[in-house]
Amino acid sequence: MKTFAALAVTAALLGGSLPAAADGVLTASYGGQMTETADGWRIEFVVRDGGIRAWVRDHGGKPVAATGKASLLAGGVKLDVPLKTDGEMLTGTAAVTSADKVAAILSLSVNGKPVSARFAQEALTTPQLSTQASAGKAAFDQVCASCHGQSLRGSDAAPPLLHPFYVPGSGHGDDIILSAATKGAKAHHWKFGDMPKPEGLKPGQEKDVLVYIRAMQAANGLGGSAGMPTSMDHSGHMKH
Ligand code: HEC
Structure with missing residues (x-):
């Protein structure tokens, strides 16, 4: 079983630089939250100051075209946010910041099929600072x-x-x-x-x-x- 051993060593050496870890951990590319849908799409999501970003990839980490919208709940207000394609990224403009508590439901169409995913971000806590x-x-x-x-x-x-x-x-x-x-x-x-x-x-x-x-x-x-x-x-x- 020499081949297996060699493969394992190669995988270990490459581990740090693989886009999506082979051990089943969903690795984000842009520091966002990750989820995997029932259909196997990997969706990364982040809240930025002034909007949201999402990336849809297949199980191998390859970007996949998607369209759709997001429903956000922030500060007790519900926001319907259309998503635009910007390269490999979906972007939406909304009155949110990266420090807010935000709940999000993405309603997407991927390869003509509906795909939905939920994310939530906690409000930022700023402690008493020394x-x-x-x-x-x-x-x-x-x-x-x-x-x-x-x-x-x-x-x-x-x-x-x-x-x-x-x-x-x-x-x-x-x-x-x-x-x-x-x-x-x-x-x-x-x-x-x-x-x-x-x-x-x-x-x-x-x-x-x-x-x-x-x-x-x-x-x-x-x-x-x-x-x-x-x-x-x-x-x-x-x-x-
Ligand atoms: C011009 C943009 C920019 C500025 C300004 C910047 N960073 Fe970064 N920083 C980055 C990027 C991009 C990375 C990601 C590198 C990577 O892929 O790991 C990073 C990574 C890091 C890391 C992880 C480093 C590692 O070796 O893994 C730390 C810690 C960090 N930044 C701290 C800081 C601090 C503290 C400051 C201010 C003194 C700062 N950064 C200013 C862009 C910036």
Whole structure:
């Protein structure tokens, strides 16, 4: 059974860079929530400031054309949002932000068949911040928020930092966050491309930013590896 062993090793080596993990974990490309429909379509969904995004892919991760609409419930208001195609992405404009509590039902047509999927986002919790975390917030809002979002939930340019990938005890420890804050990072998880070296942090401010990111993660249920499903464990990061 030499061939099997060789395949297993190859799969392990490639594991970190496969678009959708072969072990059945649904991997997002843009930091969004994932669901798999009964027909096997994989749908990724995110709420941005001013609208929503969705991607429909087949079980191999290949983008699939879709049309349709979304019904959102945000702040007690129901919004009907037509979706437009923008490359591989469906976009909808709506009076929501990435910090809001939002419930969404997507009603799509994929290959002429109706497909529906539900998603929900919790409201962002901003905790009482320590002096250092407040300083970190000011620096983050100035230097990082344009890409990672003021809510730390990502944007069309960068992934969410309120994500199991980046919690304490994950593959991305404090050193990885400090390194990204000072030097940038090569694209390796998502499809956003490389993170350039951030402009505008004074030496030492990266530590304040780290304290702020950790405070926001803890306040939003991402306190550490204890709450992280083991399937999210992230061995790809040995490469760092
Ligand atoms: C110009 C846009 C941009 C700015 C500004 C930016 N980032 Fe990023 N960041 C990205 C992108 C894109 C990635 C995703 C790289 C990948 O695919 O893993 C990323 C990834 C990261 C990661 C994960 C790094 C890793 O090695 O996995 C951390 C942590 C991070 N950013 C923190 C920050 C902090 C802190 C700041 C502000 C000091 C910041 N970023 C500013 C675009 C940006």
